[in-house]
Amino acid sequence: MGTFNKHIFLIGFMGTGKSAIAQQLGNLLGLSVADTDSLIEETSGMSIPELFQERGEDYFRKLETETLGKLAFLDRKIVSCGGGVPLKRENKEIIKKTGNVVLLTASAETIYMRVKEDTQRPLLKDNMNINYIEELMKKRQPEYDKTADIIIKTDGRNIFEICEEIVSRLKKLEDTE
Secondary structure: OOOOOOEEEEEOOOOOOHHHHHHHHHHHHOOEEEEHHHHHHHHHOOOHHHHHHHHOHHHHHHHHHHHHHHHOOOOOEEEEOOOOHHHOHHHHHHHHHHEEEEEEEOOHHHHHHHHOOOOOOHHHOOOOOHHHHHHHHHHHHHHHHHHOOEEEEOOOOOHHHHHHHHHHHHHHHHHHO
């Protein structure tokens, strides 16, 4: 497969498949994979729900920016970003400057089906329903769209198809740079 000279950042709403796709893409391209949420949990010694509850969302968002700043200087990786990463200007600047940004999308219904049993989603804690997911997605969509180099729909598709499309679209992107 082609050699990409930058990080590949996967962004998108929770439940769009960022973590699973990052793993598969890493295998496919022979690159290591990083997950901003996992890195934050490791460095803070707390789970994401604990961080939200004990330190608040602003503190969590600060850790997110610090984590991206550190990742920027590491060897090329596939980076699965937390759903809120593109909402902050500094984060957008870091990922746009150091990588290619792939936005994964899915319908609110698909996302609900994927996350409804997951208790590790603080933003959905008391709002595990399609309408709330849709509202939050609508709020975030303009920032996601502005940040993305490539947009890929994940509804009703398997990981291999999605990864193949990402690789072929990244090759085209690289050819035009």
